[in-house]
Amino acid sequence: MSEDKNVDANEVVDTCLLAGRLMIEGGSEMYRVEDTVRRIAYNSGQRNSASFTTLTGVMMSIKGQPVTQFGAVNHRGIDMEKVDRVNTLSRRYGNKELTLNELKDELEKLDKNLPTYPMWMQLLGAFLVSATMMIVFTQKYDWFDIPLAGVTGTIGYLVAFYVTRTTSIRFISDFLGSFILGALAMLGVHFGLGHNLNSILIGAVMPLVPGVAITNALRDMLAGHLLSGLERALEAGMSACAISVGIAVLFRYF
Amino acid sequence: MNYFVKLIIQVVLSYVGTVGFGLIINIPKRALNLAGWSGALGWLTYWVLFEAGSGRMFANLVAGISVGIGGIIFSHIKRMPVILFNIPGLVPLVPGATAYQAVSSLVLGNFNQAIALTVKVSMVAGSIATGFMIAQIIGEWYYKTQLKL
Numbered sequence: 309m310s311e312d313k314n315v316d317a318n319e320v321v322d323t324c325l326l327a328g329r330l331m332i333e334g335g336s337e338m339y340r341v342e343d344t345v346r347r348i349a350y351n352s353g354q355r356n357s358a359s360f361t362t363l364t365g366v367m368m369s370i371k372g373q374p375v376t377q378f379g380a381v382n383h384r385g386i387d388m389e390k391v392d393r394v395n396t397l398s399r400r401y402g403n404k405e406l407t408l409n410e411l412k413d414e415l416e417k418l419d420k421n422l423p424t425y426p427m428w429m430q431l432l433g434a435f436l437v438s439a440t441m442m443i444v445f446t447q448k449y450d451w452f453d454i455p456l457a458g459v460t461g462t463i464g465y466l467v468a469f470y471v472t473r474t475t476s477i478r479f480i481s482d483f484l485g486s487f488i489l490g491a492l493a494m495l496g497v498h499f500g501l502g503h504n505l506n507s508i509l510i511g512a513v514m515p516l517v518p519g520v521a522i523t524n525a526l527r528d529m530l531a532g533h534l535l536s537g538l539e540r541a542l543e544a545g546m547s548a549c550a551i552s553v554g555i556a557v558l559f560r561y562f
Numbered sequence: 563m564n565y566f567v568k569l570i571i572q573v574v575l576s577y578v579g580t581v582g583f584g585l586i587i588n589i590p591k592r593a594l595n596l597a598g599w600s601g602a603l604g605w606l607t608y609w610v611l612f613e614a615g616s617g618r619m620f621a622n623l624v625a626g627i628s629v630g631i632g633g634i635i636f637s638h639i640k641r642m643p644v645i646l647f648n649i650p651g652l653v654p655l656v657p658g659a660t661a662y663q664a665v666s667s668l669v670l671g672n673f674n675q676a677i678a679l680t681v682k683v684s685m686v687a688g689s690i691a692t693g694f695m696i697a698q699i700i701g702e703w704y705y706k707t708q709l710k711l
Contacts, residue, residue, distance in 0.1 A: 335587075336645060386587040388646050395643045424588050433585025437653075440579035444572065444605065445659045449563070465586070510659045514579075515586055519658025520649055522683065526691035544661075552665030559670060 317373045320352040323412045325379035327394050328359065328366040330419060332381045334390030335524070338533040341366075344398050348411070351402050363539040383476075384543070386520065393418050434465035434515040442511025448504070456493065456502035457511035464489030465515040479550040485516055486554035494558060509555060516551050518544035569609070576605035576654045583653045593646050596636045600651035604629035608655060618682075619689045625655055626693020627700075634701045648694065657686040 324345045331341045341361050345368060349357035356371035363384060369376035394415070401411045425433075438461025439454045468485030472478065489512050497505045521544035529537030580601025584594050608625035612618065629651035637644040664679035 335649070336643075340643065340645065386649065388584075388593075388649065389588045389590055392590050392593075392642055392646060422588075425585050429585050433582040436582025437579050437586065440575040440582070441654065441659075444575050444579060444654050449571070510662070513662050514658065515583075517658030517662050519656030519661065520652055522658070522661060522687045523652055523656050523690050524649075526684075526687045527694055530691050530695050548658075548661040549665050552662050553669055555662075556666045556669035559666070 317354060317370050317375045318377075319408060319412070320349055320354055321368050321370060321375050321377045323352075323408060323415065324348050324357070324359070324368055325366050325377055326412065326415045326419070327398060328361060328368070329379050329381050330390055330394050330415060332361065332363065332366065333384055334388065334394070335384065335386035336391045337524070337531070338528055338536045339531055340391075340395075344394065347402060348398055352408055361533075361536065363536045363543070383478075387422070389424070390418070390422060393422075430469075431462050431466060435459070435462045437461065437514045438511045441514040442507055445510055445514075446504075446507040448507060450504060450507060453502045453504055453508050453511075456496045457508045460489045460493045460496065460508065461512035461515055463492060464512055468516055479546055482516055482547050482550040483554045486513055486551040487557065489513065489516075490555040490558045494562065513551055513555070516547075518547045521547070565613075569606075572609050573602050573606055577602040580650045580653050584650045587649065589646060589650060590642070593636075593640055593642055596640065597647050597650040600629055600632050600636060600647045601654050603632045604651050605654040619685060622655060622686050622689040623693045623696075626690040627697045628693075629655070630694045630697020631700060634697065652690065655686075655690055657683040660686065 327348055328341050328345045331344060338361050342359055345359045345361075345366075346357055349368075349370065354370045354373075358369055358371065360367040364381055366379045366381065367376070397406070397411060397414050397418075400406050401408075406414070424430075435458040439458035442453065442457045443449060464485040467488050468481040471481035471484050475481065490509060493502070493505060493508050493512055496502050497508065502508050521540055525537050525540035525544055527537075528540060577598045581594060581598040583601075584597050589597050604625045607628045608621045611621035611624055616624075629648060633644045633647035633651060636647045640646075660679055661683045664676050664683055667673075667679065668676035
């Protein structure tokens with residue numbers, strides 16, 4: 309324990325902020341972020357730390373020491389692998405399997421290259437979501453419409469994925485994805501590949517719509533994290549608007 | 563169609579859809595199967611209650627509780643964070659499609675329908691979130707009594 313106290317407080321805050329930022333980027337609940345940050349600080353011998361987490365930035369200070377730092381969160385999404393890895397690393401640090409420097413190195417490595425599923429598997433995922441959720445949501449057993457819903461949903465997801473890489477404004481990717489998906493679904497129904505345009509569209513937008521984000525927003529608010537709850541709700545609302553406008557523009561003029 | 567045939571179709575579709583969503587949000591491979599079951603569990607609870615005529619809010623509340631408790635159990639089996647099973651478990655329940663319908667009727671000028679759907683979105687999301695909160699309280703209470711024994 310005595311050597312732990314010699315750990316530079318600045319380094320501790322740095323590592324904590326990195327872990328917190330990664331977890332927020334992965335879409336973790338705020339209480340889990342604060343808990344992890346406090347635990348890392350505690351295990352580094354800093355018993356009295358305070359952190360302030362929002363969706364757009366993390367702030368942290370240690371009582372009695374002249375260190376307070378701020379870290380900005382620039383891009384947010386849902387990435388469960390990130391949350392799981394940071395959680396595992398923090399647990400290993402708590403069991404003294406890692407030193408603070410090793411923990412920081414591992415977190416930085418995680419920040420640079422995170423293992424993801426190959427593209428074809430993500431597209432398969434988008435296909436499955438669109439095809440199955442169409443029936444689950446509409447409760448109509450329209451087997452004929454499944455292929456069109458799946459294919460348009462996959463293409464919409466693909467477009468949104470690549471647009472996200474080229475621009476930093478998230479809502480543009482949602483808008484373009486749903487616009488193209490809507491146009492393809494309309495063409496498909498026009499050429500007799502599907503029957504019910506409304507249920508096909510409901511299925512096809514499923515990989516894009518922020519349903520999980522809306523529910524997470526309310527969970528954060530109920531847990532007392534009013535600020536991040538409001539931020540999440542606003543972000544989800546804006547992305548729902550972008551998606552619906554992309555499709556409604558088509559409905560209005562064609 | 564027979565009730566049980568429908569039931570099986572609903573479970574299979576919600577499992578497959580949840581696993582598909584898990585591929586999109588990058589769930590670790592070893593959690594994928596149980597995450598799919600978490601989605602099927604939540605949707606099964608909702609569907610059975612809704613078909614029995616319980617009403618939308620109550621069915622969502624109980625489905626939220628069952629996904630929450632399932633998530634706590636699964637996370638203990640796999641020693642992974644609860645959120646890995648909770649978020650995919652929500653996918654069949656969350657009002658994403660309703661949110662889309664709400665905004666698109668707003669854009670097309672059906673204001674009354676838009677307001678009704680928006681209220682529905684927030685009430686459904688609120689009842690799922692409340693269900694999670696109740697599951698969390700049950701989990702905490704269970705561990706406290708376990709530790710005392």
